[in-house]
Amino acid sequence: MSHFTLITLILSATTQALAAIIALRGLHLAGSFRLSWICISAALFLMLERRVIPIWHIYAGRQEDPLNTFIGLAVSLLMLCGVIGLKRLFQLMHANEVELERLAHTDFLTGLNNRRYFMKKVKQELIRAVRYDSAFSLMMLDIDFFKKVNDTYGHHIGDIVLQKVARHCQKTVRSIDIIGRLGGEEFAVFLPESGYDRAYDVAERLRSGIEETLLECVGDNLLHVTVSIGLVSTGHTGNSIDELLDLADKALYEAKTSGRNRICRSQ
Numbered sequence: 255m256s257h258f259t260l261i262t263l264i265l266s267a268t269t270q271a272l273a274a275i276i277a278l279r280g281l282h283l284a285g286s287f288r289l290s291w292i293c294i295s296a297a298l299f300l301m302l303e304r305r306v307i308p309i310w311h312i313y314a315g316r317q318e319d320p321l322n323t324f325i326g327l328a329v330s331l332l333m334l335c336g337v338i339g340l341k342r343l344f345q346l347m348h349a350n351e352v353e354l355e356r357l358a359h360t361d362f363l364t365g366l367n368n369r370r371y372f373m374k375k376v377k378q379e380l381i382r383a384v385r386y387d388s389a390f391s392l393m394m395l396d397i398d399f400f401k402k403v404n405d406t407y408g409h410h411i412g413d414i415v416l417q418k419v420a421r422h423c424q425k426t427v428r429s430i431d432i433i434g435r436l437g438g439e440e441f442a443v444f445l446p447e448s449g450y451d452r453a454y455d456v457a458e459r460l461r462s463g464i465e466e467t468l469l470e471c472v473g474d475n476l477l478h479v480t481v482s483i484g485l486v487s488t489g490h491t492g493n494s495i496d497e498l499l500d501l502a503d504k505a506l507y508e509a510k511t512s513g514r515n516r517i518c519r520s521q
């Protein structure tokens with residue numbers, strides 16, 4: 255190996271090792287992959303250039319040529335960087351997958367389950383409820399005169415109201431309850447192991463809690479909203495999720511037409 259090749263290799267190896275260290279501190283997927291690949295290729299190249307350097311010779315004290323010792327150490331370092339880089343790459347890929355899955359299930363504005371995922375989870379719960387003949391309830395909740403909020407304060411404030419109502423719902427229900435944003439200003443909550451009385455209590459806590467809460471989102475002005483709720487409870491055990499939502503929607507419509515800020519039950 256000529257002096258020129260050697261110096262070029264040393265410089266390139268040092269640069270790559272430094273770049274790999276930077277990469278390990280949070281570089282994105284493609285960068286991490288490229289750097290690991292470069293480190294490992296550089297290490298292999300160095301090994302082949304010296305006709306395969308047995309690294310363990312260095313540690314066993316059998317390597318006498320100082321150049322070989324140096325290249326052996328460079329190979330070890332590059333290999334190490336490459337392996338750590340690969341490990342980081344797999345971690346990033348896994349984190350990306352988890353994040354993509356989360357995004358596919360989540361409503362971007364409120365952080366609740368989106369409609370599709372809500373339906374999927376409720377379908378599973380329904381199968382369980384039918385099998386064990388257990389009680390359940392489903393409620394649909396809609397913010398009253400929400401168009402007026404948007405028209406008066408703007409869409410941005412409307413979004414904040416949606417987020418605050420979503421947070422209130424999340425805080426009020428149990429962790430086993432399934433809550434989702436069906437779209438617009440409409441939310442749904444599925445309550446496993448809950449017959450009408452228990453579900454009505456929860457619905458009333460949601461309704462009164464939102465009515466009493468003054469939303470601090472319009473500068474110094476406090477905003478006040480109410481919700482209407484349609485409730486369907488067991489007795490409809492044989493129904494599909496679509497049929498249940500339809501029943502809850504009809505009850506919600508009744509709550510809207512009979513004055514809003516109230517709970518109506520599906521008959």
Ligand SMILES: Nc1nc2c(ncn2[C@@H]2O[C@H](COP(=O)(O)OP(=O)(O)OP(=O)(O)O)[C@@H](O)[C@H]2O)c(=O)[nH]1
Pocket residue numbers: 363396397398399400401402404408409410411412413416437438439510514
């Ligand atoms: N800020 C905001 N507004 C939304 C969003 N999605 C839907 N809306 C608005 O929600 C409003 C819904 O209005 P309507 O369906 O007339 O219902 P409403 O005014 O709440 O009246 P009632 O339901 O009958 O009490 C519309 O103005 C939509 O533009 C959203 O993500 N953000």
